[in-house]
Each structure stands twice: as C-alpha cells, then as structure tokens.
Amino acid sequence: MITGKNYIGNKLSGKGTITHRTINPKLNIENPYEFVQATEEEVEEAVALSEKAFQEYKNYSGKKKAIFLNTIADEILALGDELIQTYTSESGLPEGRAMGERGRTMNQLRAFANLLEEGTWNNSVIDTADASREPAPKPDIRRINIPLGPVVVFAASNFPLAFSTAGGDTASALAAGCPVIMKAHSMHAGTSELVASAIIKAAEKTGMPNGIFSNITGSGRVVGAALVKHPKVKAVGFTGSISGGKALCSLAANREEPIPVFAEMGSINPVIITPEAIAARGENIASTYAGSITLGAGQFCTNPGLLLTIKSDKTDDFINDLGKKAAEIESQCMLHPNIKRDFVANGNSVSAQAGVEVVSEIIEAVAENNAPTKIVKVSGEQFLENNKLHQEVFGPFSLVVVCDSKEELIEVVNGLEGQLTGTILAEESELSTMNDVLQALQNRVGRIIFNGVPTGVEVCAAMTHGGPFPASSDSRFTAVGVNSINRWVRPFSYQDFPDSLLPDELKNSNPLQILRLVDGSLTKDKIN
Structure with missing residues (x-):
C-alpha cells in the first residue's frame, strides 16, 4: 500500500509540508498519491540510524547477509500486481518491461547472495611470518576487504526497479556490508515506496538492525545534497545525467572528509x-x-x-x-x-x-x-x-x-x-x-x-558497465554485475594478530573453506 511517506529505518514518517505527485506519461495526468518531502530532521534521523546499524551489520556473516538479500527478492515478488501497475502508471513503460525488470532486480539480489555464500569475493590475502628472514624478520600480514559505511543511492529515472530502490547499487552495497539510504526518484516515488516496504519487511523477517535501509523522497538539490554532505555518509551511488553526477562529485569532494561518488552518467555509445x-x-x-x-x-x-x-x-x-x-x-x-x-x-x-x-x-x-x-x-x-x-x-x-x-x-x-x-x-x-x-x-x-548492439547489459561477473569520464566518475569500477561490490569496500590489513581475533576469512583453519592467496599461492588449505 502506498502512503506517500518516507521510510526512516523501519518507520513510516511524513513530517514535511512540501509534497509532489508522480505523472502518468501515457495519460499525461497526475497519479493519485501525494508524496511528502523529507525534512532535515528526518534526514538526520535516517543517517543516524544507518550509522548505528552499520556498527552491527558490518560484522554479519556472508550467509546471514545472503539470507537477507534472497528474502528481499522474495518480498518484491510478493508485491504482485500492485508493483507492476504502479511501475507502468509512473513510467509509461509497458507491463512486459515491468515484469522483465522486476525479474532482473530479483536476479541481481540473488546473484549477490550467491557471491556472499561462496565467500571468496573479499579478496583474502595472507603473507605468513618468517622470523628467520634476513636482514629483518618478516611479520605476519593478512588483508581483507571491509565495508566503507552508510551509502546513499540515487535512483535512476529510466530503470524504476533494476537501477533504483533495490537495484544494483543497493544490492551491491548491502552485500558489501553497508546500510543504504535511498534517495527515491521523484518520477517513480510510488514504485520506490512499494519496493522499500519489501526491503523493510525482509529486514524484519531476517533480524537486520533498524536503519539497514531507509527510503527518502524530495528534491535532489535539497534532500539529496543534505545526504551527500552528511559526515556519517561514506559513499554515494548515482545513475543519471552528467550535470547531476558532476554536482554530486563536487559536493562530495568539498566535504571536510571527501567521499567517493560512483556515478554512471552520459554516453552516446x-x-x-x-x-x-x-x-x-x-x-x-x-x-x-x-x-x-x-x-x-x-x-x-x-x-x-x-x-x-x-x-x-x-x-x-x-x-x-x-x-x-x-x-x-x-x-x-x-x-x-x-x-x-x-x-x-x-x-x-x-x-x-x-x-x-x-x-x-x-x-x-x-x-x-x-x-x-x-x-x-x-x-x-x-x-x-x-x-x-x-x-x-x-x-x-x-x-x-x-x-x-x-x-x-x-x-x-x-x-x-x-x-x-x-x-x-x-x-x-x-x-x-x-x-x-x-x-x-x-x-x-x-x-x-x-557485430552486435550495445543495448542490453548482461548481469554477470565479466561485465564492465562504466568507462572513462563522463561515462562514469571512476572508470576502474563497474555499476553492473557482482564485481560492483568492490565500490563499497576498502582494503584493510591485520599485522601480527592473534588467530582468535582475526575474521574467519583470515584464520589459519580457514573455517569458511574459501579460496585465499597464501604466500603467493591460491589455496583452500589450512595454515599450519
């Protein structure tokens, strides 16, 4: 059911006075629901909840996060015809496109769940100690990818599902261990609220912390800018115009603590x-x-x-x-x-x-x-x-x-x-x-x-959906496929740590049975 309110964590909230309606472009009339722009207070609450959720969520196992992602996919499907009808009324796109995009959205979530269950995505690297090395002993150093923190995602206008509320940016950030604050696109706010309700329901069913996801509506220049400038936000995902992407990059670069913006922008292909x-x-x-x-x-x-x-x-x-x-x-x-x-x-x-x-x-x-x-x-x-x-x-x-x-x-x-x-x-x-x-x-x-056409982007590990500026703000990363998870993590090393204090991915016994690079060789073997 569409309420027109924001999800601030798991709570519906509509404290603001500024409202807007979406448009049915086929009929060229406004849709019936009125959406309330988030206030400064609501933005602050959403970020605070997200930062608090991060302290817990970042330590969850891959399997627990995978259950969450699979449950989101299930709950999106459970929205049924209401989601499809809302999608078409807000986008002018046909029902077949809506159903296809819903399927892609669910498949992306399940692909990241599979990645987490397999476990090798976080690039575990171990260089064991050598006390006899001359002229100085070699320390034990172990490296892994760790999540950045709360991520703000801006929904895309042209993909109300697959590049929006539970789309690739959200799925990859949640898989990486980062809570998400979604800035819903004003053109498909109803679709966004429905998908947000599915994410919240999945979070509650799987025991995720409150604040793991929020869905906020309102002007990008007001609400979006406030989110990007907030000191507790650690990264931004964006799909849209060159002017919009460059504006977000500028805001993020001029913070006291600059943060990365992964923007997929214009292209004439x-x-x-x-x-x-x-x-x-x-x-x-x-x-x-x-x-x-x-x-x-x-x-x-x-x-x-x-x-x-x-x-x-x-x-x-x-x-x-x-x-x-x-x-x-x-x-x-x-x-x-x-x-x-x-x-x-x-x-x-x-x-x-x-x-x-x-x-x-x-x-x-x-x-x-x-x-x-x-x-x-x-x-x-x-x-x-x-x-x-x-x-x-x-x-x-x-x-x-x-x-x-x-x-x-x-x-x-x-x-x-x-x-x-x-x-x-x-x-x-x-x-x-x-x-x-x-x-x-x-x-x-x-x-x-x-000898093909560029339209159609396969969601797979080998896909690169990005390119030199202004196609994307950082050509080293893809916005599509499971490797897009690498946008939301940073490498982190442990030196001479007791085995009991290491994450499972780096322990000598390799309890997760994942493939690791140990002293230059890929192996699943234990370290004696």
Whole structure:
C-alpha cells in the first residue's frame, strides 16, 4: 500500500509540508498519491540510524547477509500486481518491461547472495611470518576487504526497479556490508515506496538492525545534497545525467572528509560500421539498428547515439534505409513530460548545427509524451570542429558521422569523451587491418561489442558497465554485475594478530573453506 511517506529505518514518517505527485506519461495526468518531502530532521534521523546499524551489520556473516538479500527478492515478488501497475502508471513503460525488470532486480539480489555464500569475493590475502628472514624478520600480514559505511543511492529515472530502490547499487552495497539510504526518484516515488516496504519487511523477517535501509523522497538539490554532505555518509551511488553526477562529485569532494561518488552518467555509445559491412549486409544492419535506437523509446544509457562510417558508394543508401526503417517503428511513450521536452530540445539543437542534415524524423502527430524518432548525419570534418555535436540526446535519436578515411574516423574516436560502450560492425576478413581502430576505441570506452548492439547489459561477473569520464566518475569500477561490490569496500590489513581475533576469512583453519592467496599461492588449505 502506498502512503506517500518516507521510510526512516523501519518507520513510516511524513513530517514535511512540501509534497509532489508522480505523472502518468501515457495519460499525461497526475497519479493519485501525494508524496511528502523529507525534512532535515528526518534526514538526520535516517543517517543516524544507518550509522548505528552499520556498527552491527558490518560484522554479519556472508550467509546471514545472503539470507537477507534472497528474502528481499522474495518480498518484491510478493508485491504482485500492485508493483507492476504502479511501475507502468509512473513510467509509461509497458507491463512486459515491468515484469522483465522486476525479474532482473530479483536476479541481481540473488546473484549477490550467491557471491556472499561462496565467500571468496573479499579478496583474502595472507603473507605468513618468517622470523628467520634476513636482514629483518618478516611479520605476519593478512588483508581483507571491509565495508566503507552508510551509502546513499540515487535512483535512476529510466530503470524504476533494476537501477533504483533495490537495484544494483543497493544490492551491491548491502552485500558489501553497508546500510543504504535511498534517495527515491521523484518520477517513480510510488514504485520506490512499494519496493522499500519489501526491503523493510525482509529486514524484519531476517533480524537486520533498524536503519539497514531507509527510503527518502524530495528534491535532489535539497534532500539529496543534505545526504551527500552528511559526515556519517561514506559513499554515494548515482545513475543519471552528467550535470547531476558532476554536482554530486563536487559536493562530495568539498566535504571536510571527501567521499567517493560512483556515478554512471552520459554516453552516446559510438558504433563503427565499416564500408565492407555495409556492402555485405547493410539492410540487416539498418533493421537491427533501427530497432536498437528506438528500443524503450531510446531511454537506455547504452543507446547507440553515434554511428561512424567511412564514405563509400553504398553509404548514402544505407543511411537513408536506416532512417526509413527507424521512422516506420511506432513512436513510444517517454518516461516523463520533462524528458520528452528535453529530448525534443536537445535533438533540435544538434539538428540545427552547421552541416547537419536530417535523414528522417517522425513528423506526424504523436501522443503527448511519445518520442518522435530522428536520424541525422554530418561529415567527419564538421563533427571534429563542433563539440556541440557530441552531446547526448536521451531518446530515439542517432547522429551518423560520415568520415572521408579511416584516419579521420580514428581522429573522431580519439576526440570523443568517455563512453560506456563502443561497437564494431565489420567483416572478420578485415579485422587484421583494424587494430588501430580497436585501440583508439578501447581508450574511450568500458566495453566493446563486435557485430552486435550495445543495448542490453548482461548481469554477470565479466561485465564492465562504466568507462572513462563522463561515462562514469571512476572508470576502474563497474555499476553492473557482482564485481560492483568492490565500490563499497576498502582494503584493510591485520599485522601480527592473534588467530582468535582475526575474521574467519583470515584464520589459519580457514573455517569458511574459501579460496585465499597464501604466500603467493591460491589455496583452500589450512595454515599450519
């Protein structure tokens, strides 16, 4: 049941006077529930509870935390149709997408539970003592990852479940041993409250300390800023715009004790299409990429917003075919009227730049908040001269850059800002001549796809969802997959400690039977 209140730990609270409603973008009307912005007092209480919970939760075993995460997944499923209906009414996304995203959210939680049960994730390293070493004895040093402390997570607008209240940031932080204070996204506050209720119920069922999770609504510039600046908060997770991410990074860096912000921000995800690939299968590529560009109304951080190719006798036909196929796909509802407004404004801004030619756009009337797909093109020379062409247009929009040569294409790639993904569409026979292109692309992205589409991010240990700034604020980490847990921990060493005082992961007997690096060798053996 949606109340419109905040969860301050396990207690519903609505002390504030500032309220807002979410919007049903399909119907272009307000949803019925009114949400109360958290007060300074409520923010302070949530952080205090979180810090207190951390002192207990950080010492919980992996198995106990795994039970908690699995129970969250169970409770999310138990929300049933109310969650699905609230999701669709607040996002304009279809029921199938809601159910798929719910499944992904649950699978992420269970993946982290499995990681905790297996136990080797915390990188246990042991260098045993050697009293006979010359010229000085070697001490016994043992290292493990320990949690940072309370984490503030900002929900994403485009994934109301998988990147929001119980999404990857929350799941990974809880797995690491960090309590979470969720800053709910104002566009899907009802969805957030329902998922928060599931987390609170799971916490109570599994004996978690009060304050392990809080869910707070309100303006990011007021409530969000207060959370980031609070001295007891130790890290921040964010998925959203470049401007929002940079603002949070600035707030965190200017604290008396600076803290890390792991922000996944803007990306136009360059796709390199060789003339050979166009000649061999141009029509297939056009169909595939028309679908990728318009998927989910283009509202994915991995949407292919930039297509790069080299001029050939088939280039224009391919681009026109892509534009035609994209325009034939039925327009879809965007997440919010403000997102539709920004999509149109940013797309028009790019289209108005010198040398840009509109290939195709949906010009007939569409529903109020539906996105009119647009494909535009420009020369490589003009792209290199105009940084305004580099901006992300969040929605079903793609800019095709036609270069005169491979050298110009490499220059374009080298001049790009950091990106989440890069894609190569090429024939295998020409790969031996493309190492310089691959090297240039590798320097600008976190993941390269060969002969595929960037839309769709597999949740697995090998996934890197991040990249050089501004794709993410720290390119050493991923925001997707079980390795995202490494954002919320720091290495910590024990020197010459009695075995009885060491955590189980570092004890001589290895009671957890985990794989450890002992004196340079990976082993599960006991230390004699």
